[in-house]
Amino acid sequence: MYSKEVMDHFMNPRNVGEMPDADGVGVEGNPVCGDVMKLFIKVDGDRIVDAKFQTFGCGAAIAVSSMITEMVKGKTLDEALQISKEKVAEALGGLPPQKMHCSNLGADALKKAIEDYRQKAGSKN
Amino acid sequence: MECYFDNVATNPIRQEVYEAMLPYLKEEFGNPLSVYPLGVKAREAVEKAREQVASLVNAKTNEIVFTSSGAEANNFALRGIAFAHQYSGKHVIVSRMEHHSVLNSARFLEKLGFTVTYVTPDKYGVIHPEDIKKAITDETILISVIHASSEVGTIEPIKEIAAIAKEHNIIMHTDAVASVGNIPVDVKELGVDLLSMAAHQFNGPKGAGAIYIKEGTRIIPLIFGGIQEGGRRAGTENVPAIVGMGLAAELAKKELSEKMEHVKKLRDRTIEGVMKIENVHFTGHPENRLPGHASFCVEFIEGEGMLLMLASKGIYVASGSACTSKALKASPVLLSMGIPSHIAHGSIVFSYGRENTMEQVEYALEEFPQIIKRLRELSPFAKGWEGTEEGGSCIQKK
Structure with missing residues (x-):
């Protein structure tokens, strides 16, 4: 059912865990629906230097979280905002149709983390 | 390992069952309705299987109709009884513990103008007979409650529910797909009018199911056509699968x-x-x-x-x-x-x-x-369900 990449990122997820000193945090989803993604980013200048995640959800949700944290590292905030659900799914070698919403969840959590960072950065200035 | x-979900097929089916996939290919020896042999094999299945649930042979699956048996029960008895009333009672094949059949009946009451279980998944009783109206023609849940394992008080059905002159069906071959199932003791089963739940093949229909129960076929299965289920019999189901039933009963x-x-x-x-x-x-x-x-x-x-x-x-x-x-x-x-x-x-x-x-x-x-x-919830509305109560701890 899942591609080799999805299974790899699910079985060996990258960048797992909390980031106490995160510059931006994005949470998307609801446990009632079966998936919640929490994404942490560390920003230097306008570049994402580190990312971590915690996810409650299925294999696809976990793989998407892992892949997205890999994809954002080293990108500027604007570049990171260009990461769409399709790009995440593509990087994972595709997702079953009924699991595409997991990919959506990842892109939305990332957006929220960046917004969170920008809000915090803005309020500091 | x-x-x-x-x-x-399903069981592996037993070696003995597999071997018993093989001749009917090849050399014994006859149509059970044919009068020459090849057909007669197929007919005899089907009738032997019927005896074996009947014996497993303590039914008479003429009360067993072979189907393609447990789902077909459930569809047959709900639609067949609703169509045959709609002039006596158009109300059906099912439980919320049912398999999709019962639930979706009930929903289909609703679209046709029937009313359906869905009875809720308690926290153990038990459907209480008094809740069934409360749901009965003058229009009720059928009650369908699952015998055992494949999701939570709970065995329902079918005997008690069937007694209530009988008291009110209502037909009683139970989906016994998860129970037949796994616990003793006796249609007489349960007092049901219809009971669904599937061979692959007791080490038989897929593609073989059966329904017990108590003698004298009026039912409209799901599949119209020839005179197979006493006119209650048309279509040339799936002889190898039926043979497999029969032997699986005999072995299940014995063991x-x-x-x-x-x-x-x-x-x-x-x-x-x-x-x-x-x-x-x-x-x-x-x-x-x-x-x-x-x-x-x-x-x-x-x-x-x-x-x-x-x-x-x-x-x-x-x-x-x-x-x-x-x-x-x-x-x-x-x-x-x-x-x-x-x-x-x-x-x-x-x-x-x-x-x-x-x-x-x-x-x-x-x-x-x-x-x-x-x-x-x-998981972001490893330390608890913080930030969620529901706290995780109302589940029993054993």
Whole structure:
């Protein structure tokens, strides 16, 4: 059912865990629906230097979280905002149709983390 | 180690059954309706299987109709009875513990103008006879309640419910797909008018099911055509599958108590082992349950992840989580029992059959806690359901 990449990122997820000193945090989803993604980013200048995640959800949700944290590292905030659900799914070698919403969840959590960072950065200035 | 612990999904076919089917896939290809010897042989094989299946559930041979599956049997029961008796009334009662083949048949009847009452179980998944009684109206023509739940293992008080149905002159159906061949099922003792079963739930082949229809029960066929199955189910018989079902039924009857004792040991050891893990809830009834069925909800993680990680260790189980279903909804059965949906997503079912061993169970009990630990490390809720509306109450702890 899942591609080799999805299974790899699910079985060996990258960048797992909390980031106490995160510059931006994005949470998307609801446990009632079966998936919640929490994404942490560390920003230097306008570049994402580190990312971590915690996810409650299925294999696809976990793989998407892992892949997205890999994809954002080293990108500027604007570049990171260009990461769409399709790009995440593509990087994972595709997702079953009924699991595409997991990919959506990842892109939305990332957006929220960046917004969170920008809000915090803005309020500091 | 390979551990197939998903016997509620299907069972492996027995070697004896497989071998008994083979001639009917090739040289004994006759049509049971043909009058020459080739046909007669096929006819005799089908009738022998009918005796074997009838004997398993204590029915008469003319009360058994072969179908293609348990789902067909359930569709036949609901539609066939509703159509045949709609002029006496257009109200049907089903429970919320039912399989989709019953629930979706009931929904279809609603579209045709029937009214359906869906009776809710208690927190153990038990449908109470008094709740059925309360749902009865002058229009009620059919009550359908599952015999045993494949999701939570609970065995329903069918005998008591059937007695109420009889008192009110209402036809009683039970979906016994998960119970026949796994616990004693006696149609006379249960007092039901119709009972569905499937061969692959007792080590028979897929593509073979049957329905018990009590003598004298009026029913409209689901499939019209020839005179097969006494005119109640047209279509040339699936002879090899029926032969397989017959032998599987005979063997299941012979070995029932032995099998029950065996799987019960595996089940009880599983419950003991899994309940040692923190924040795990037992689901279903603790005593009145299928002997080989152990079901749980594991908090803070989701079922599909558990399934995939267990599968990577060669352990195959089931879950009622949203993500394992294409509908992306948590199991309606678990929700109807009052289990909050965020906890229902962590559902997991270990179901045992005659092929399983204690060695396999011990292996799974070693792997499972590590898998839970690993997935909880990934979860934002590892320290609790903070930030969620539902707190995780209303689930029984064993």
